[in-house]
Amino acid sequence: MATVEEVGIRDFVLLDEISMEKFMHNLRNRFQAGLIYTYIGEVCISVNPYRQLNIYGQDNVTKYKGREMFENPPHVYAIADSAHRAMKQKGSDTCIVISGESGSGADNIERWSLLSDMCCRSPAAAALLSSM
Numbered sequence: 001m002a003t004v005e006e007v008g009i010r011d012f013v014l015l016d017e018i019s020m021e022k023f024m025h026n027l028r029n030r031f032q033a034g035l036i037y038t039y040i041g042e043v044c045i046s047v048n049p050y051r052q053l054n055i056y057g058q059d060n061v062t063k064y065k066g067r068e069m070f071e072n073p074p075h076v077y078a079i080a081d082s083a084h085r086a087m088k089q090k091g092s093d094t095c096i097v098i099s100g101e102s103g104s105g106a107d108n109i110e111r112w113s114l115l116s117d118m119c120c121r122s123p124a125a126a127a128l129l130s131s132m
Helices: 020-032 058-064 076-090 106-119 123-131
Strands: 037-040 043-046
Touching (some): 020 037, 043 076
């Protein structure tokens, strides 16, 4: 599978200088390159692209399943997989907070996150995800 060339810094904790200007510059560069996800440690920031991106299919679920969060570029699937594995390992509940203003795309992120998690366990959900 072809890989996307890395643009900007994928984790804001790695910025050499912490300032609003550097933060926004990095976020803007990544967004303009079609990279809508950026981490701040274990927090994933998502910028609504207001267009369809080919980043939610079964191939991406497979790419992130069972991997450490920072092995692949930032993605909501990495967050979902990390939370799912932590829940199984610790034997306790976990949660993912998805927050955004109206129209920000938070509902879509929630849907993709839940579907990716279900795909790990259900062939029917995998079929649903690949048809979307």
